Amino acid sequence: MSxxxxxxxxxxxxxxxxxxxxxxxxxFAVLISVFAYANVGLAINxxxxxxxxxxxxxxxxxxxVAHLAVRRFAPYADPLLLPLATLLNGLGLAIIWRxxxxxxxxxTPNFVAAASKQLLFSAAGVALLVIVLLVLKDHRILQRxxxxxxxxxxxxxxxxxxxxxxxxxxxxxxxxxxxxIQPGEFAxxxxxxxxxxxxxxxxxxxxxxxxxFMGLYLPRGRDLGPILMVWAFSILILVFETDLGSSLLxxxxxxxxxxxxxxxxxxxxxxxxxxxxxxxxxxxxxPHVQQRVTAWLDPFAGWGKxxxxxxxxxxxxxxxxxxxxxxxxxxxxxxxxxFAANSDFILATxxxxxxxxxxxxxxxxxxxxxxxxVRTALAARDPFGKLLAIGLSGSFAIQVFVVAxxxxxxxxxxxxxxxxxxxxxxxxxxxxxxxxxxxxISDTARRPAPAPAPSPDAEMTQVVRP
Amino acid sequence: MNKPLRRIAIFCxxxxxxxxxxxxxIQYVRADELNGNEHNRRVQIxxxxxxRGNIIVDGEPVTGSVExxxxxxxxxxxxxxxxxxxxxxxxxxxxxxSTQLENLEDGILTGNSDQLFFDxxxxxxxxxxxxxxxIVTTLDAAAQKAAFKGLGDKKxxxxxxxxxxxxxxxxxxxxxxxxSVFAGNSLKDSDARQKLLNDKDKPMLNRAxxxxxxxxxxxxxxxxxxxxxxxxxxDIDAKTDSPLPWRLPQSTNLLQNEGSIPCKxxxxxEALRWSCNTVFGKMSHxxxxxxxxxxxxxxxxxxxxxxxVRADASIYPKxxxxxxxxxxxxxxxxxxxxxxxxxxxxxxxxxxxxMQPYMVAQRQAPNLDVIYTxxxxxxxxxxxxxxxxxxxxxxxxxxxxxxxxxxxxxxxxVGGKTGTAQHGLNNSEKPYAWFISYAKxxxxxxVAVAVVVEDGNANRDDISGGGLAAPIAKSVMQxxxxxxx
Numbered sequence: 001m002s003x004x005x006x007x008x009x010x011x012x013x014x015x016x017x018x019x020x021x022x023x024x025x026x027x028f029a030v031l032i033s034v035f036a037y038a039n040v041g042l043a044i045n046x047x048x049x050x051x052x053x054x055x056x057x058x059x060x061x062x063x064x065v066a067h068l069a070v071r072r073f074a075p076y077a078d079p080l081l082l083p084l085a086t087l088l089n090g091l092g093l094a095i096i097w098r099x100x101x102x103x104x105x106x107x108t109p110n111f112v113a114a115a116s117k118q119l120l121f122s123a124a125g126v127a128l129l130v131i132v133l134l135v136l137k138d139h140r141i142l143q144r145x146x147x148x149x150x151x152x153x154x155x156x157x158x159x160x161x162x163x164x165x166x167x168x169x170x171x172x173x174x175x176x177x178x179x180x181i182q183p184g185e186f187a188x189x190x191x192x193x194x195x196x197x198x199x200x201x202x203x204x205x206x207x208x209x210x211x212x213f214m215g216l217y218l219p220r221g222r223d224l225g226p227i228l229m230v231w232a233f234s235i236l237i238l239v240f241e242t243d244l245g246s247s248l249l250x251x252x253x254x255x256x257x258x259x260x261x262x263x264x265x266x267x268x269x270x271x272x273x274x275x276x277x278x279x280x281x282x283x284x285x286x287p288h289v290q291q292r293v294t295a296w297l298d299p300f301a302g303w304g305k306x307x308x309x310x311x312x313x314x315x316x317x318x319x320x321x322x323x324x325x326x327x328x329x330x331x332x333x334x335x336x337x338x339f340a341a342n343s344d345f346i347l348a349t350x351x352x353x354x355x356x357x358x359x360x361x362x363x364x365x366x367x368x369x370x371x372x373x374v375r376t377a378l379a380a381r382d383p384f385g386k387l388l389a390i391g392l393s394g395s396f397a398i399q400v401f402v403v404a405x406x407x408x409x410x411x412x413x414x415x416x417x418x419x420x421x422x423x424x425x426x427x428x429x430x431x432x433x434x435x436x437x438x439x440x441i442s443d444t445a446r447r448p449a450p451a452p453a454p455s456p457d458a459e460m461t462q463v464v465r466p
Numbered sequence: 467m468n469k470p471l472r473r474i475a476i477f478c479x480x481x482x483x484x485x486x487x488x489x490x491x492i493q494y495v496r497a498d499e500l501n502g503n504e505h506n507r508r509v510q511i512x513x514x515x516x517x518r519g520n521i522i523v524d525g526e527p528v529t530g531s532v533e534x535x536x537x538x539x540x541x542x543x544x545x546x547x548x549x550x551x552x553x554x555x556x557x558x559x560x561x562x563x564s565t566q567l568e569n570l571e572d573g574i575l576t577g578n579s580d581q582l583f584f585d586x587x588x589x590x591x592x593x594x595x596x597x598x599x600x601i602v603t604t605l606d607a608a609a610q611k612a613a614f615k616g617l618g619d620k621k622x623x624x625x626x627x628x629x630x631x632x633x634x635x636x637x638x639x640x641x642x643x644x645x646s647v648f649a650g651n652s653l654k655d656s657d658a659r660q661k662l663l664n665d666k667d668k669p670m671l672n673r674a675x676x677x678x679x680x681x682x683x684x685x686x687x688x689x690x691x692x693x694x695x696x697x698x699x700x701d702i703d704a705k706t707d708s709p710l711p712w713r714l715p716q717s718t719n720l721l722q723n724e725g726s727i728p729c730k731x732x733x734x735x736e737a738l739r740w741s742c743n744t745v746f747g748k749m750s751h752x753x754x755x756x757x758x759x760x761x762x763x764x765x766x767x768x769x770x771x772x773x774x775v776r777a778d779a780s781i782y783p784k785x786x787x788x789x790x791x792x793x794x795x796x797x798x799x800x801x802x803x804x805x806x807x808x809x810x811x812x813x814x815x816x817x818x819x820x821m822q823p824y825m826v827a828q829r830q831a832p833n834l835d836v837i838y839t840x841x842x843x844x845x846x847x848x849x850x851x852x853x854x855x856x857x858x859x860x861x862x863x864x865x866x867x868x869x870x871x872x873x874x875x876x877x878x879x880v881g882g883k884t885g886t887a888q889h890g891l892n893n894s895e896k897p898y899a900w901f902i903s904y905a906k907x908x909x910x911x912x913v914a915v916a917v918v919v920e921d922g923n924a925n926r927d928d929i930s931g932g933g934l935a936a937p938i939a940k941s942v943m944q945x946x947x948x949x950x951x
Contacts, residue, residue, distance in 0.1 A: 104538060256477075260470045303505050313505060319492045320500025321508050333508050333538075356493040360486055367482040374475040378468055386467050390474055397478040401485060410488040 018079035019071050025083030026063040033059055033090025036329055040098040043330030051097065051115075058119050059090045062126045073133040074443035078376060081442065084369045085435045088420035089122050089428065091362070094329070095349050096423045099342045102335035114342055114423040121425035125432030132436030139441045143384050146197030150230055153191040156183035157237045169415060170241040182426035184246045188395055189434055191234065192253060196387035198227050199261035203383070207262040219262075227254075235278070242288050245402050245416030249395055251275055256394040257387055260377075289412075296412035308413070311337060311345070315407050319351035319359075326355025342423040344415055347407050362421070363404065370397040373438050379445035389441045392434050507538075514539035514560055519575040519598030519832065521555050521567055524607045527600070529555060537651055543568070548644035550614040553623075553637050553672045554605060554825065556775070557645030561655060566672070566775045567601060567826070574599040574829050581838070585831045599837070602828035604633035608945040609913070613638035616938030622899075622919035623673035625804040626942050629812035629904060629911045631842040632821030634773060636915070636942055637805075639673040641665075675777035678801035679918055682887030683931065684900045685796030686746045687857055688810055690734055692761035693749050694853040702734040702856045712744040715787040721747045724886075738860045739868035741884065743795045750794020755785055758794060764848035765810045766820065767802070773823050780806035796887060804916045807902045812914035813846075814861065815881065815904035818854035820845045861903070870901065872936035875944055879906040882939065884931030896921070901935030905943040913946040915939040 034056040041049030063086045070077050097115035105111050136142070142149075160183060163173045172180045199206070205223040231254045235247045255271035283289045295302055295309040299316060302309025318334040321327065332352035337345050351359050373393020380386045399416055406413035417427040492500070500506065518541060520527035528551045531541040543558045545551060556566025564572060573579030577586065577598040589596065606626075613624035617640040626636035648659035662670050671677060693699045699706060710730035711720040721744050723729050729742035737745035750758055762768065762782035771777040780802040785793060792798035802810075805823065813820035822843040829838040849857070861881030864870040870882040885900030899921070904914035917935040 256474055260467055260474060263467065263470050300503065300505065313503075316492060316496075317500050317503060317506045317508070319489070320497045320503075321506070322493055323497045323501075324494060333511055336507055351489065351493060356489060359489040359493065363482060363485050363489065367479070370478045370482070371475070374471065374478060378471050378475075383467060386471065390471055394474060394478065397481055401481040404485045405488065408485070408488045408492055410484065 017075045019067075019075060022070065022079035022082055023067055025079065026067050026086050027060075029083045029087035029090055030056065030060045030063050032087060033094050036091060036094035037097065039328065040094060040101065040330040043328055044098075044101050049097075055093060055097065055115070055119060058123070059086070059093065062086070062089075062122055066126050066129055069130040069133050070439060070443075073137075074439050076443045076446040076448070077439040078372050078442035078446070080368060080372045081435055081439055084365055084372070085420060085432065088362075088365060088369075089125075089432075091350075092346065092418075092421035092423075092428075093118055093122065095346060095353075095421070096342050098330050098353075099335060099346075099349065101330070104335045104338075105341075117425070118423050118428065121428045122432070124425070125429040128429055129432045129436035129439075132433055133440060136437070136440050139385055139388065139437065139444060140382060142193050142388070142437075143197050143200070146194055146201075149190045149194040149197065153187045153194060154230070154233065154237075156187040156190065157234050159183050160241055161237070165242075169243050171243045171246070179425065182424065184243060185426040185430035186433075187234075188246070188249065188253075189392065189430060189437070191230075191250065192257070192388060192391035192395060194230070195227065195254060195257045196384055196391055199257055199387055200384045202227075203261040206258075207264055239282055239286070242286070243415070244282075244289065244292070245399075245406075245414035248275075248402055248414060249398050249416070251278070252398040253391055253395040256398075257391045260390050261383075261387055292412040292414065296409060299409065311340070312409060312413060314338075315345055315348045316409055318345075318348040319408060322352040322355040322359075324356045326351075326353050326358055329353045343417050344403065344413075344422065345407050346418055346422045347404055350421070351408075363400075366396075366400045366404075366419075369393075369435075370400070372442075373397075376438055376442040376445055380441055381445060385441045385444065389438060392438055396431075396434065510560070511538050513576055513578075514541050516577060516596045516598065517541050518543060518558065519577065519600045519830075521551075521571075521575075522600050522602045523551070523554075523605045523610070526607070534650060539651060543649045544646050545644065548646050549642035550610060550638070552642050552645050553639040553674055554603065554610075555645070557649070559645070559649050559651070559655065559659070561651035562648060562659060567603070570774050571601045571826065571829070574601060577832055581829070582831055585833060585835070589832070597832045599832050600830040600834070601826055602830060604628070604631075604635065604825050604827045604840075605637070606635040606946055606949060608949050609636040609942050610638060612636070612941040612945040613917075613938065614640070614642075616917075616941050617919070620919050620921045620934075621667065621673075622917065622921065622935075622938075623677065623804040624915065624917050624938060624942060625674045625808040626913055626915040626946070627808045627812040627821075627823055629816035629821065629914045632812070632823045632845070633827070633842075634805075634823055634825040635913060635946055637672075637674045637825070639671070641667050641669045643669040672775075673918070673920075674804045675773070675775060676803070678778055678780055678803050679898050679900075679920070680798075680887040680889055681796040681800065681802040681807055682885030682898065682900045683741045683743075683796055684807055684810075684883045684885035684902045684916070685794070685800065685802070686738060686741065687814060687861060687883050687902070688762055688765060689746045689750050689753075689758070689794040690738060690860060691765075691814070691849045691853065691857055692753050692758055693734070694856055695761060695849050696753055696757050698749065698752055699734055702860055704733055705731045706733060706737065706745055706749070708732060708737070708742070708745040708748055710744050712748050714747070714791055715751055717788045719788075721791070734856075735860045735863050738883065739863050741869055743797075746795045747791045751787060751791040753794075755787070755790040758782065758790060759784065761848065762800070764820070764846050765813060766806055766845065767800075771805060771809075771823060773805070773825050775825070777803050777805045796885060804918050807900070807916035807918075808914055810848075811881075811883075811902040811904050811916060812911070813848050814854050814857045815906065815911035815914045816854075817851040818847055818849040820848055858906075865903065869930075869932045870903065870936055872932050873901065873903050873940045873943075875905060875940060875947070878943075878947060880904070880940075880943065881906070882936065884936065886930050899931045899934035901931045901939045903936070903939045903943065905947055907947070907950070912950055913943050915942050917942075 037052040100113040206219045259267045291308045295312040299309045299312035314337045334349040334352040377386045377389035405411040417424045419431045517531040521529045530544045534542045539560045556568045558564035558568035575598045613636040624638040648655040727740040767780045767782045770779045782800045789798045793800040822845045865880045865882045869884040873882045882903030887898040899919040902916045904911045917938045919934045
């Protein structure tokens with residue numbers, strides 16, 4: 001690194017890059033995950049699992065490669081984002097592997113072990129992160145693709161409509177030989193790019209050229225119209241695909257970004273009113289939503305009558321049985337939840353086997369990821385970077401809240417996956433990409449100001465001795 | 467743009483905080499409620515995750531646990547000689563809960579009882595595998611075997627007690643069932659259970675405790691006790707005031723005897739020896755319903771008995787005069803369980819003291835520490851020692867030279883009473899054969915037995931307490947006596 005420079009009055013301060021901190025933390029995250037494997041193996045079979053070395057090395061390799069990429073291509077990036085993501089990914093792998101060991105699952109007819117696939121997907125995710133860092137030298141490049149992003153996002157959202165529904169939601173596309181992809185996960189990032197690009201350009205118009213109406217600032221249609229249309233369109237698609245979680249996510253992200261761009265509180269009010277109206281509207285005609293609400297209000301009342309209620313009740317019982325300290329990895333019965341235990345409901349296993357203590361730790365890890373994202377937004381020097389960072393971290397926070405709140409019965413269950421933790425290729429790949437972009441923005445934001453070129457005119461300061 | 471960003475940061479913080487509060491709420495505040503929820507399968511999984519303790523007879527377990535692979539319930543209950551012990555142990559099924567000792571002593575058997583708290587805490591530190599405690603019963607394996615073998619493929623029941631302590635020595639009921647066939651939770655188990663439930667012979671009915679029969683002539687010892695206790699007669703060899711034929715009160719019907727036996731003004735001893743209906747019918751009438759009820763009550767009638775397994779209440783009801791007279795010979799609305807009649811015999815054998823019947827001698831912690839030992843306990847004193855000895859003399863005459871000669875044992879004093887209880891409308895159904903008895907040695911009586919055989923297959927003329935039931939009682943008494951030597 002540079003640079004204690006010459007004699008100019010402005011000397012660049014050598015900002016600490018914190019890369020070594022990151023390396024230690026990544027190693028720590030890998031170690032924790034390896035311990036989790038050992039724990040599962042000892043609890044279930046009484047011996048260290050054969051796969052522990054493979055998964056441990058795999059995870060270490062992923063963390064190491066990602067770290068080297070960051071060290072090389074984004075040296076000033078936030079040192080916490082990568083270790084936190086590695087920790088969640090590693091912990092998720094261990095828990096998915098633990099659920100693979102469940103006899104109950106192994107006896108079901110279509111059982112496929114998910115852990116090894118998840119490791120593969122994680123590798124793809126880290127590869128995507130490296131590509132993001134490699135290709136995206138400056139996040140502002142993304143600004144150029146504002147409208148292309150819009151088209152790409154809409155395309156990705158529409159695509160699943162042409163594929164059959166899986167478990168009541170049309171959010172998957174099936175590519176023969178590759179498997180199923182959930183395009184919504186990627187659309188989340190791409191639409192954030194569009195929102196950021198559009199809002200950055202139009203934010204002054206949106207904030208200032210508006211009419212006051214009943215204490216609220218209403219912007220001109222020509223400013224708001226296009227973005228409102230895109231957003232409404234995507235929500236509609238998601239509603240028709242019964243991907244409620246994602247529609248909530250898109251909505252939340254939109255409101256957050258709009259609020260940050262315009263600095264107008266009225267948007268929050270506006271957004272809440274609209275979401276209320278939207279939720280009630282959807283709930284009146286969508287039986288899927290009604291079931292979820294019934295299951296949320298009293299899961300035990302619907303026991304034996306409504307599958308959604310039963311699943312919800314089983315999830316709550318899993319959390320309850322974990323208690324304060326949990327049963328220990330591999331020693332719980334969270335697999336009683338059955339279908340979706342390793343995806344939507346993976347948090348129930350954390351709750352049961354790691355207990356309240358583990359849940360708080362995991363939630364705080366998620367909180368930290370969000371906090372680092374928001375901090376990146378704060379630190380970013382350009383409005384596009386700020387908007388994109390807050391859009392991505394805001395959507396991350398909302399996703400965590402919607403999923404965790406759903407499985408814990410805080411809000412109705414809407415069906416999304418816990419970022420990094422849950423089994424699911426699209427989710428883990430997309431979230432690594434998301435972390436990649438945040439790392440890129442944070443690198444740009446934290447990079448020290450370039451040292452001024454040394455002035456040829458400057459001379460050595462003369463020392464006058466008496 | 468930083469001000470709204472900071473607000474968004476706070477908003478995200480609130481979201482995470484809400485999740486933290488929620489997880490505390492469900493995992494700490496509501497944890498117990500969720501764990502106790504009726505739908506929570508973990509309760510059952512935990513219940514069958516450890517080896518269940520055993521029910522022990524004569525130092526040997528009659529139960530066991532086997533590991534199963536076909537479900538998430540790890541251990542399954544098995545029984546040795548299931549049909550023989552089922553009336554004692556009850557069943558414990560993964561799918562159908564449990565009954566009797568398996569149910570009542572579940573806390574000890576699973577190891578979850580509060581009595582085992584210290585033990586559990588200790589093994590938490592020593593890292594010992596959790597297992598259940600044991601229940602040591604009072605039963606006598608040889609007596610139980612004699613009872614079960616004696617009943618054979620006949621329908622019936624045997625209850626045997628130690629008169630001096632109240633310990634239950636045998637408790638057999640036939641036809642029986644093997645609890646092992648539905649101990650699991652597979653379809654096969656539920657089919658096996660359904661088959662047992664549909665069986666018209668009711669193999670799952672514990673006849674020794676849960677079926678009441680008309681006690682027939684065996685009830686005459688209660689009537690005789692009442693007469694002695696109430697001073698109606700004092701000398702068992704003195705003539706009674708008993709006309710023959712005797713007309714039932716408020717009725718034109720004459721009470722009949724079985725055959726032409728010498729019952730006119732017969733002494734108590736002779737009347738019991740020949741089982742005179744006329745003498746005891748009139749005696750019951752002379753004493754009146756209230757005194758008869760009172761005496762029956764002292765023997766344990768009219769209330770449930772807990773051994774700790776519940777036995778149905780035997781009944782001596784409030785009734786009109788002719789019914790009361792008939793009840794005096796065990797042929798009306800009074801009904802008794804085999805256990806009840808064994809209690810009657812044991813109270814007489816124990817010089818009038820009725821001991822509380824029980825079958826749990828000890829409860830053991832998983833490490834075999836004894837955490838409970840039964841102390842013998844007197845339930846009541848139905849008759850004075852003097853009167854008890856008089857009734858003993860009468861019952862011994864029955865076995866020596868009366869209707870109960872089939873129960874004689876060489877070198878041992880045996881007292882008994884036969885009974886042939888008619889039932890059904892106009893006595894249309896085949897009668898029940900009863901026999902109650904006790905054996906006596908120098909150190910008091912070690913065993914009292916009640917046997918009932920409700921055999922629908924036997925030829926009607928062959929059915930008599932002396933013929934069908936007495937040999938079974940004899941073999942049970944013999945088994946206990948042999949064990950004492």
